[in-house]
Amino acid sequence: MKTYDLIVIGGGAGGLTVASGAASLGATVALIEKNSELGGDCLHYGCVPSKAFIAAAKEVHQAQRAAEQFGFELNGKPDFSTAMKRVKDAIAHIQVHDSKERFTKLGVSIYHGEGTFKDKHHVVINNREIIKGKKIVIATGSRPNVPPIEGLKEVKFLTNESIFDLKNKPDRLLVIGGGPIGLEMAQSFARFGSEVTVAEAGPTIFGREDEDMIPIIKKELEKEISILYNAMTKKVEANAKGEKVVTIKQNNELKTYTFDEIIVSAGRKNNIEKLGLENIGVDVDKGAIVVNDYLQTSISNIYAIGDINGNFPFTHAAGMEGKVVVRNAVFGIKGKVNYDHTPWVTYTDPEVYHLGLTEQDAKDKYGEEFRTYKVAMNDVDRFIADRNNVGLLKVITKKNGHILGAHAVGKNASDWMQEIVMAKTNGLKIGSISNVIHPYPTHAAIVQQTADLYWREKLFNGSIPTITKKYIKWFR
Structure with missing residues (x-):
């Protein structure tokens, strides 16, 4: 059995920050990642691909605006496949920074598979190999939440994990959920020519923002997309043409709409089920691992960072938390996490x-x-x-x-x-x-x-x- 100063479960933004920082400072580090490549959700399904797609959509929009304002004609339609190629190219380029080779050279031992706790110091990988760690960091991130909508799982739908595999632009697109990811994607697809409807369960969008910001961004987005407020998606079924027939309840009235594709953007769900936290008694509350100001769980040698702790679900926050954990877990120099100066951005236009x-x-x-x-x-x-x-x-x-x-x-x-x-x-x-x-x-x-x-x-x-x-x- 191999023993390490630090075991990191999860190779996303937070986990990679901890692994690289600890290894660079001389600690022996094991990194467990379930996917074949490192980088996590942000690199492969989130921040990087979405911003590449947003940038492409913005260029198309600017060209259309220029034609309108300067009186010249644009011929043809934007090539959707070119945007998707840009997305893949961006991922591939940045993947080099998160390559397995880079971390191996730093001295990190990489294990591919699911990590499950046997006890507070031992982790079982893929139900076979066991490794031991003095300190352990959980950084397994989150995945798209799929709400219990009647018929949804029986039809093909998209999430941030599958959007960028689309080959063709949908003519009619429904986005379930008016959160940041949903609105960013809704506006971008609209700029490529999709007719986009957003079904938001609440009375407004950007509910966490300052009250003076909301009317401005609402007005701008509503120029390009249709937003249904207080709208609950009740049922989804496919017709003979393969179209998605969706029943939406809005203000106690049921209406039926037809779409070519559906994007589910109804929040996130933490990846905690396969960790075996019940084996060791780590406290969990509403699907998030409970941590203190030092990012320790209820078991002091185990830490949790990133989406998994429910504090500040952003990539840059996970990186910041990773630095705090390196300081606390590797050197034992107590440092508290502080989100007071941590911003966030929604990358609409x-x-x-x-x-x-x-x-x-x-x-x-x-x-x-x-x-x-x-x-x-x-x-x-x-x-x-x-x-x-x-x-x-x-x-x-x-x-x-x-x-x-x-x-x-x-x-x-x-x-x-x-x-x-x-x-x-x-x-x-x-x-x-x-x-x-x-x-x-x-x-x-x-x-x-x-x-x-x-x-x-x-x-x-x-x-x-x-x-x-x-x-x-x-x-x-």
Whole structure:
């Protein structure tokens, strides 16, 4: 039996961060991955392929807009297979960074198969080989949740794990679920010419975002896709033509629709069933492994990171958690996980960016003891020049200027919002960004203009103008 300092179960973003970090620092590491390649959901089915597809759809959309605005004609239809090839190429290119060879060279022992706990130090691989680990990290991620809709499992449907195997664009597409993945895919398919309907069970989309962001992104998306709110998909069946006949209940009324393809985007389900957690007594709550601030489970030598712990289900958060675990599990230097400065982005067009508290969160926590600063895209010269000026930036601070949250809807918000993340992470006040020189004209100028509002409020309201007026009069 082989013994390791650290066993990592799951070769996705979080697991690879732990394995590479621990091995690079001299620990003996075993990595167990059920698939033939490393990289996890993000590389093969999520972040990477979806962004490649979104980029292709955006190019098609921009070409169509240019033809409309500049009065020339486009001939033919966009080649859907070209977009799918781009997706595969992107995966293959990035796979090199997550290759088995790279991790083997780092000294990581790679095992392919399912890992199941025998006890708190021993893991059985594929019911055959047993390995021992002083510390063990669970990073098995999640998979698409398939809701119990009548007839759904009897017809062919798509999830994020099968979308990118499509050969042809569907003419009529239903997306069940109006979450980030569903909306990103819905808009992209619409840009390739699909007639897209989103069935969202709730009364709105982007329910976790700041209230000022929701109307903006809803209006933009509804220009391209049809969204049914308070819509429950009740039944799915195939007709003689192979089409999907779907019954949807909306506002107590049943309606029947016909589609060529269905994408199920109704949340995620954690991959915990085959771990044998019941064998060792690891606490689980609502399908997620319970962890403390150090990412330890109820058994102290076992850690859980990424989607599996239910805290912050994003790839970049899993990577951050992986770094915390390397520090805690390998060196025993206690470090707590902190999500206060961890943003997320929904990559629709325009993008939706979220950092920290929303205004409602701030009201609940601080009452009226906070400030908000807002700048619209149509007040920023670069967005105006680009003729892409739909959107808003909103920063929420304490009264002293320390940043509580920042939210945006706008073109490429995932890029220019990072300046605020940097400031918040380092405890800087929003006003500090006002002093940073930004080239003119840039999209990031919106961040500086928002910071300028802080100084405008400080300097031009209250007693300061009265004092400076007297000083200037005396000085002259």
